[in-house]
Amino acid sequence: MQMRPAELAAIRAGDVDVAFRRWERPRVRVGTRMRTAVGLIEVTSVDRVAVSSLSSADARRAGAASLAALRQGLDRLHPERPVYRIGLRYAGVDPRHALRESVPDAAEIDAIVAALDRLDRASPIGPWTRATLLLIDELPATRAPDLAQRLGRDTPSFKQDVRKLKERGLTESLDIGYRLSPRGAAVLDHEGHPRPARARSVPEPGIPLPHIGAAATRALTARGVVRLEQVAGLSEGEVQALHGVGPYALRHLRAAMDAAGLTFRDDPGASPQTGVTTETS
Template sequence: MLFKLRDLERIADGTLTLAFRRWKRGAVRPGSRLRTAVGIVAIDTVEEITEAQVTAQDLRSAGYASPDDLWKDLARHADGQLYRIGLRMAGPDPRVALRERSDLDAEQTAEIQRRLAGIDKAARRGPWTHDLLRLIHELPATAAAELAERLGRDTQALKRDVRKLKELGLTESLDVGYRLSARGEAVVRGWAKRAADDVPDSTA
């Protein structure tokens, strides 16, 4: 379920508490949580209704000045079932707080490494997480297509992989490309430090 940014901002400040959609079958359920640009949006109610059941209060709660504005918005899905969806802000996106945590202790570092190793193990093409994190570290704000080309990857597949790293709080999306979060930078710095520590002292 997608929202325009202006609607997300109104959900965030509490002025928009309803949404209407036409679907051939319900796309969300009561109790669902949606991650959005402004935080977590909670879906409290999902009701199948008719056009005649839409009230003036419903229109105001959904941000419409008139029924015509609502029908115009829904015109692309005129043959779907009309749904009235009650929603509210449920809090910030936990990934935002997670990616700012750069003071990793040994246990947290080991957990991140375990998660990355699990992703690599499940990949049919072999390990990729370290290479992609290092490349984003070296080339922040670089278009996904260019990153994919450098790695010999398909662009859409690379974007899916970046989302897996984002789930761990290691990357952030930019208008163009990505960058490592503070947490991601700490992880990559840790790799570099361990690699340096492993290099034999040639002066010994």
């Protein structure tokens, strides 16, 4: 079930708790938990409904501008299909987030290594797990097609395999490309794979940028901005003027900065040097 970033953010905030889709048959079941960019989204109900029965309350719960807008959206594609109302709720953070930050002990590493060996043996292209981990370690935040080309692979199957590594907490998806997690690094180090320091990107200290979309991420990283603390050194107007930074990116940047006690440089109450929120008595 595909959902737009704005829809996901609204579900997490509790502002949206239903979605409407035209399907030949239900594609999700009650109790299904979907991993998304904002965390786990759980399906609480799935009901077939008539378009004529929809109300303004349904539109508000779905985040639509109006009942007319909701109906128009449903009629835009496949109007011959039945309509389903899907109840949704935010079910917490993705457990893979905590997993990838946990450094495994010896027993866990043995289990991970055995799992990677099984993936290699089952693959029609031969062993791929270590080469993929090493390439992501060498080239973090690099487009998946570019990484796939380096390995002589097609992009769809490469991305599918990277998801298998992500499920085990070994990699993390970025708005552009991936990076190796501490868990993944521990596995490579344990096996003695060469990871020269000069070949790896040393993370900048501070809070990473939130997921704001590939275009906005490229715009900020091209300016050397890769951490929230660096965003706080810019005015909101400067960020907004960057090509690729739109309302969605600004909203998520502001939310992440609020959570970290940071503001844009020109916000009232911000320190001129740091963008850190200051208290006034």
